[in-house]
Amino acid sequence: MKDTANMSPAEIRAMIRNNEWIKPTSGMAKGFTQANLAILKKDLAFEFLLFCQRNPKPCPILDVTEPGSPIPRLIAPEADIRTDIPKYRIYRSGELAEEVTDIMKYWEDDMVAFLIGCSFTFEHPLMNNGIPVRHIEENCNVAMYKTNIPCVKAGRFEGPMVVSMRPIPEKDVVRAVQITSRFPAVHGAPIQIGNPARIGIKDINKPDFGDRVTIREGEVPVFWACGATPQAIAMEVKPELMITHAPGHMFIADVLDEQYSVF
Amino acid sequence: MKDTANMSPAEIRAMIRNNEWIKPTSGMAKGFTQANLAILKKDLAFEFLLFCQRNPKPCPILDVTEPGSPIPRLIAPEADIRTDIPKYRIYRSGELAEEVTDIMKYWEDDMVAFLIGCSFTFEHPLMNNGIPVRHIEENCNVAMYKTNIPCVKAGRFEGPMVVSMRPIPEKDVVRAVQITSRFPAVHGAPIQIGNPARIGIKDINKPDFGDRVTIREGEVPVFWACGATPQAIAMEVKPELMITHAPGHMFIADVLDEQYSVF
Numbered sequence: 067m068k069d070t071a072n073m074s075p076a077e078i079r080a081m082i083r084n085n086e087w088i089k090p091t092s093g094m095a096k097g098f099t100q101a102n103l104a105i106l107k108k109d110l111a112f113e114f115l116l117f118c119q120r121n122p123k124p125c126p127i128l129d130v131t132e133p134g135s136p137i138p139r140l141i142a143p144e145a146d147i148r149t150d151i152p153k154y155r156i157y158r159s160g161e162l163a164e165e166v167t168d169i170m171k172y173w174e175d176d177m178v179a180f181l182i183g184c185s186f187t188f189e190h191p192l193m194n195n196g197i198p199v200r201h202i203e204e205n206c207n208v209a210m211y212k213t214n215i216p217c218v219k220a221g222r223f224e225g226p227m228v229v230s231m232r233p234i235p236e237k238d239v240v241r242a243v244q245i246t247s248r249f250p251a252v253h254g255a256p257i258q259i260g261n262p263a264r265i266g267i268k269d270i271n272k273p274d275f276g277d278r279v280t281i282r283e284g285e286v287p288v289f290w291a292c293g294a295t296p297q298a299i300a301m302e303v304k305p306e307l308m309i310t311h312a313p314g315h316m317f318i319a320d321v322l323d324e325q326y327s328v329f
Numbered sequence: 330m331k332d333t334a335n336m337s338p339a340e341i342r343a344m345i346r347n348n349e350w351i352k353p354t355s356g357m358a359k360g361f362t363q364a365n366l367a368i369l370k371k372d373l374a375f376e377f378l379l380f381c382q383r384n385p386k387p388c389p390i391l392d393v394t395e396p397g398s399p400i401p402r403l404i405a406p407e408a409d410i411r412t413d414i415p416k417y418r419i420y421r422s423g424e425l426a427e428e429v430t431d432i433m434k435y436w437e438d439d440m441v442a443f444l445i446g447c448s449f450t451f452e453h454p455l456m457n458n459g460i461p462v463r464h465i466e467e468n469c470n471v472a473m474y475k476t477n478i479p480c481v482k483a484g485r486f487e488g489p490m491v492v493s494m495r496p497i498p499e500k501d502v503v504r505a506v507q508i509t510s511r512f513p514a515v516h517g518a519p520i521q522i523g524n525p526a527r528i529g530i531k532d533i534n535k536p537d538f539g540d541r542v543t544i545r546e547g548e549v550p551v552f553w554a555c556g557a558t559p560q561a562i563a564m565e566v567k568p569e570l571m572i573t574h575a576p577g578h579m580f581i582a583d584v585l586d587e588q589y590s591v592f
Contacts (some may be wrong), residue, residue: 112375116393120403121482130379132484140383218403221395247592250513254591326453328517328591329510 072095075318079150085167090151091312099323100316101128101181102293107310108133111127111178113221120218124227124295126252127184134175141319153312154312160304167307168182182293183252187323191245198265207276210292214266215252225299233285248327258289335358338581342413348430351415353577363579364391365556368572371396376484378472383481387490387558389446389515397438404582416575417583423567429556430573442467445556446515448493450586454508460501463542470539474556478530488562493555494549511590521552
């Protein structure tokens with residue numbers, strides 16, 4: 067079995083490109099940033115970029131390719147966005163049409179790929195500080211909820227913010243705020259501490275996306291803006307064609323998580 | 330004489346709109362953010378937004394208007410970008426054509442206004458910490474230099490980063506790094522400390538833009554990415570029509586400087 071945690075991002079991307087890895091990327095190339103993918107045609111790209119610009123907490127952009135170019139020059143200049151993700155989803159008019167392992171045949175000259183930050187980037191620093199990350203302990207997906215917080219509209223893109231929740235021991239809440247504040251480029255500080263009702267969450271045990279996680283005695287639910295927001299909102303626009311990664315099947319960049327910290 | 334330091338942003342913008350103030354905005358509405366303006370037509374707007382996205386240190390975007398809308402909804406939803414700046418510059422094919430006090434007659438349905446952060450936002454926190462800001466003491470413009478640091482290209486937009494320089498007492502350099510690190514959305518931490526030659530600056534006493542300031546015994550020149558960069562680079566593209574604020578005649582937003590700090 068390959069030691070994928072200690073392989074380089076380039077080695078892992080090569081393995082993925084050759085269809086030797088068609089599984090989730092969690093835990094691979096430890097310390098390196100993983101990113102969400104959203105591909106749109108150029109006529110929607112300006113509005114989507116504007117939407118992300120106006121909503122930086124849920125939509126932290128790590129890279130945007132030049133129209134027609136499949137190369138994410140900023141975060142992985144040797145990569146090809148069309149082949150280097152294990153599994154893609156093709157959406158037509160907002161409906162899932164198929165899942166594929168490369169998108170060469172779907173790629174068009176007016177496509178723009180958005181690589182969007184993911185909370186993995188601040189979960190490692192939390193764990194390095196001895197703060198538990200429940201969904202990793204329970205080996206499931208993070209719990210995500212739709213809120214009553216409206217994103218700032220941009221053109222056709224509008225809708226509520228999606229948040230992720232992590233139960234944090236009460237004594238560690240301040241530290242968790244400090245740690246994630248260091249990463250404004252990847253969701254940053256929490257947006258709510260301890261009061262799900264305040265942001266329109268009716269039942270903490272029924273997440274809208276992902277999995278329910280255990281909240282133990284003495285733990286506080288803490289909410290961060292979530293990178294699922296831009297995808298959920300883009301879907302509502304029902305673009306003729308939109309391509310994303312399949313959940314958990316992320317793009318692995320050449321940038322270290324720590325490089326996104328501001329100090 | 331009006332106490333413009335203690336007037337609200339809305340009061341000052343009204344005064345400007347009525348042509349009762351056609352002077353620089355330095356020191357007005359103390360504590361509120363002032364922004365640079367760049368207006369381009371939509372065909373260039375996507376590339377310019379991408380350029381800013383890829384170069385966040387020199388090009389910190391505070392707001393982008395919807396194409397055709399003159400309202401900066403994020404930072405001053407009651408303002409009108411066409412009238413609320415004391416003096417504008419009209420550039421045609423990269424050449425200064427005229428200076429005007431409003432741009433109503435130049436406004437077109439496909440124009441997009443970019444409001445870009447300005448180092449005023451972190452200069453107040455520096456001074457609040459007892460760190461001198463020389464160009465304010467000497468009542469002149471900040472010293473700015475072209476560097477040998479290439480910005481990340483986006484479409485037609487490319488060129489070197491412009492930096493601003495502030496001489497900082499050696500004992501305060503670490504503190505100045507800490508303070509400005511709190512403001513990643515407005516240039517953030519310095520990009521160079523004490524070695525102008527390293528970034529291609531031949532003569533510290535000959536800035537490329539702005540004014541020469543005194544560097545005293547025991548002071549270190551510290552360099553920050555500068556908001557003059559996007560304008561300088563946009564000019565190189567020689568857009569058919571580009572509108573900017575006149576130097577020092579800034580847009581005053583409803584957002585407090587402190588609200589741009591990440592903690």
